[in-house]
Amino acid sequence: MKRHSAAKNLLSILLLCSLVLFATSALAAKLSVDDCSKCHSQEPQQIADAGAAHKKEINCIDCHNGHRPVSQNNVPACAQCHEGSDHYTLANCLACHNPHQPLNVVLDGELKAECLTCHTEQNAQLVAAPSAHTEVSCNFCHADTHGNIPACTECHDVHSSDMTQNDCATCHAAHAPTLLEYPDTTQNIMCAACHDMAFSQLQASQTKHHDVACVMCHADKHKVVPQCSDCHGMPHAAGIHAKFPQCGECHNTAHDLNNLK
Ligand code: HEC
Ligand code: HEC
Ligand code: HEC
Ligand code: HEC
Ligand code: HEC
Numbered sequence: 001m002k003r004h005s006a007a008k009n010l011l012s013i014l015l016l017c018s019l020v021l022f023a024t025s026a027l028a029a030k031l032s033v034d035d036c037s038k039c040h041s042q043e044p045q046q047i048a049d050a051g052a053a054h055k056k057e058i059n060c061i062d063c064h065n066g067h068r069p070v071s072q073n074n075v076p077a078c079a080q081c082h083e084g085s086d087h088y089t090l091a092n093c094l095a096c097h098n099p100h101q102p103l104n105v106v107l108d109g110e111l112k113a114e115c116l117t118c119h120t121e122q123n124a125q126l127v128a129a130p131s132a133h134t135e136v137s138c139n140f141c142h143a144d145t146h147g148n149i150p151a152c153t154e155c156h157d158v159h160s161s162d163m164t165q166n167d168c169a170t171c172h173a174a175h176a177p178t179l180l181e182y183p184d185t186t187q188n189i190m191c192a193a194c195h196d197m198a199f200s201q202l203q204a205s206q207t208k209h210h211d212v213a214c215v216m217c218h219a220d221k222h223k224v225v226p227q228c229s230d231c232h233g234m235p236h237a238a239g240i241h242a243k244f245p246q247c248g249e250c251h252n253t254a255h256d257l258n259n260l261k
């Protein structure tokens with residue numbers, strides 16, 4: 001009797017097990033993409049709002065190709081589908097990407113090497129012309145959202161009230177701010193921010209230098225100082241130049257030429 005009931009118990013356990021297995025495999029087999037939202041709300045919502053290619057080109061089941069209790073770990077590795085570029089060798093994809101809204105990238109911490117998997121040009125500039133900007137991370141400036149471009153004036157004052165954010169790029173490149181190269185269209189008033197004396201002398205001058213732009217003489221790059229003869233050659237009799245080698249002995253300075261007429 002005892003033996004018989006034990007066998008019966010075993011039989012019913014086996015039966016139960018196979019029923020459970022059948023039920024779960026049936027559930028697993030039956031689960032369709034439309035079922036997911038019956039029990040999960042957040043992920044389907046995120047995919048609907050911002051799934052990008054993960055919405056258009058694939059669906060839940062392409063990534064989660066199983067479900068508990070049959071499959072305990074149904075979370076895919078990104079490398080399953082993304083391979084073959086430097087970017088895909090980064091350590092922690094999920095630190096920046098939520099797979100359900102893959103393009104809403106989060107930029108936390110200090111990032112540079114990560115950015116360099118796609119942008120190399122800017123870092124080449126930062127390295128070629130070392131400055132305080134070389135020392136900070138990329139997202140120190142390009143913060144919060146990918147592609148964000150800050151105004152210089154978020155961190156720096158203008159040199160004078162004649163200047164706005166739009167003028168900074170005249171003399172500074174963001175990734176090489178100490179190069180200080182400027183075009184020949186640069187207005188005198190920009191230089192006046194720091195060279196009030198030169199500016200006001202030239203403004204007051206009654207000579208033809210009044211109409212010559214700062215950057216015609218101090219061309220292309222900050223602190224370039226020309227010789228008078230670069231533009232005028234040696235205009236007087238050789239004897240005069242031999243006796244008075246400095247033009248300034250008769251003409252004073254470029255900003256404040258003596259009016260000899
Ligand atoms: C009948 C309800 C139900 C349905 C339908 C359902 N899930 Fe789940 N899912 C759950 C439950 C319950 C958990 C466990 C949640 C927990 O432990 O916090 C879960 C967990 C998960 C997890 C987390 C990983 C894990 O194993 O814990 C993923 C991923 C998942 N489901 C994806 C899906 C996808 C994709 C679909 C549609 C194909 C789907 N689910 C359909 C109830 C469901
Ligand atoms: C591109 C692949 C991909 C697609 C498509 C995708 N998921 Fe996920 N899902 C993941 C990854 C990866 C995780 C693990 C995220 C983590 O650990 O932060 C995850 C996590 C989950 C979780 C568990 C969340 C938690 O907090 O544990 C659920 C539930 C889930 N996904 C449901 C879905 C549903 C439903 C869909 C379709 C509407 C879907 N997923 C589409 C890759 C995907
Ligand atoms: C089942 C395959 C699959 C998995 C797993 C997968 N992806 Fe994708 N993902 C795609 C496809 C397909 C595209 C569109 C083509 C492409 O860009 O390669 C895509 C595109 C993307 C895009 C660009 C979206 C757009 O619309 O331009 C990002 C970002 C992305 N995936 C991140 C991830 C991350 C992070 C993971 C891991 C959490 C992951 N993917 C896992 C298939 C997958
Ligand atoms: C430091 C943050 C960060 C990390 C970590 C990161 N990504 Fe990205 N990923 C980005 C940014 C930013 C983009 C550009 C998004 C855009 O174009 O709007 C991007 C774009 C993508 C794209 C679409 C464009 C392309 O060039 O393929 C895919 C796919 C992708 N990442 C997958 C991954 C995978 C897989 C990992 C892990 C191996 C990963 N990402 C790790 C920030 C990150
Ligand atoms: C997966 C490749 C990828 C990664 C990683 C990536 N970017 Fe981008 N980034 C792009 C693409 C693609 C664009 C849009 C095309 C363009 O303007 O060059 C872009 C655009 C930008 C722009 C705006 C350009 C403009 O003219 O409006 C900035 C700024 C930027 N990225 C900074 C960063 C920073 C900082 C990081 C690191 C935190 C980073 N990116 C990581 C691919 C990437």
Ligand code: HEC
Nearest residue numbers: 131132133140141150151152154155168172173174177178
């Ligand atoms: C997110 C803040 C931030 C932004 C935006 C920013 N800078 Fe800077 N910059 C700094 C910091 C920090 C330093 C180093 C400390 C200082 O000089 O104030 C610096 C230093 C400089 C220096 C001196 C560099 C050196 O090595 O001596 C110049 C020039 C400069 N910035 C110009 C600019 C210009 C022009 C822009 C816009 C294209 C800009 N900055 C945008 C933060 C910023």
Ligand code: HEC
Nearest residue numbers: 112115119122123133136137138140141149150152169174
């Ligand atoms: C001090 C702030 C600062 C730092 C640090 C910085 N950038 Fe920029 N970046 C800017 C500014 C400002 C612009 C806009 C430049 C313009 O309008 O000429 C810019 C423009 C860009 C652009 C748009 C294309 C271009 O070259 O104009 C990309 C891409 C970019 N930065 C990537 C990076 C990467 C990658 C790093 C790190 C290696 C980085 N930036 C570091 C301030 C910064």
Ligand code: HEC
Nearest residue numbers: 152153156157158159163164165167168170171190191222
């Ligand atoms: C006409 C050219 C010119 C313009 C326009 C210009 N700068 Fe400068 N900037 C300079 C020069 C030259 C220096 C170097 C001064 C020195 O050697 O001490 C400098 C230095 C700086 C410095 C380093 C710290 C300091 O004050 O000496 C910062 C920061 C700076 N500029 C930010 C800006 C910002 C922000 C703008 C736009 C509002 C801007 N600059 C517009 C020429 C210019």
Ligand code: HEC
Nearest residue numbers: 159182186190191192193194195214215218222223224225
């Ligand atoms: C942000 C302030 C700033 C701006 C703007 C600025 N400078 Fe300067 N400049 C300086 C400083 C500081 C010096 C160094 C002064 C010294 O050494 O006594 C200097 C020096 C010079 C010198 C002298 C170099 C030498 O060897 O004596 C010239 C020439 C000059 N600047 C021209 C210009 C011109 C032209 C502009 C406009 C395109 C300009 N600066 C804009 C700050 C500035």
Ligand code: HEC
Nearest residue numbers: 206207208209212216217226227228230231247251253254
């Ligand atoms: C970048 C070129 C350049 C440099 C450098 C330069 N000048 Fe001139 N100078 C000019 C131009 C342009 C005129 C106007 C010529 C005209 O309109 O006929 C001029 C005119 C003059 C005149 C005539 C003024 C008048 O009102 O009739 C004198 C004198 C003169 N320069 C002296 C000098 C002296 C001295 C120096 C050096 C301290 C010097 N220049 C440096 C370009 C320059």
Ligand code: HEC
Nearest residue numbers: 188191195198199202209212213214217225226253254255
């Ligand atoms: C016609 C050419 C010419 C023009 C225009 C000119 N400079 Fe000069 N500048 C010179 C020469 C040449 C020197 C060297 C000293 C001398 O001989 O006058 C000089 C010297 C300087 C210096 C060195 C210190 C000093 O004051 O002697 C600064 C700063 C300067 N110029 C700034 C400017 C600024 C700012 C402007 C425009 C407002 C300007 N210059 C316009 C030719 C010019």
Ligand code: HEC
Nearest residue numbers: 228229232233234235236240244246247249250251260261
């Ligand atoms: C001994 C005094 C003296 C010296 C030194 C001198 N000049 Fe003159 N320069 C003059 C006088 C005086 C005039 C006015 C002549 C006139 O207008 O007829 C003049 C006129 C000029 C003119 C204007 C010519 C015109 O046709 O309008 C230029 C340009 C000039 N000088 C450049 C220079 C240069 C460059 C040097 C140095 C290499 C120099 N000068 C040295 C006395 C001098």
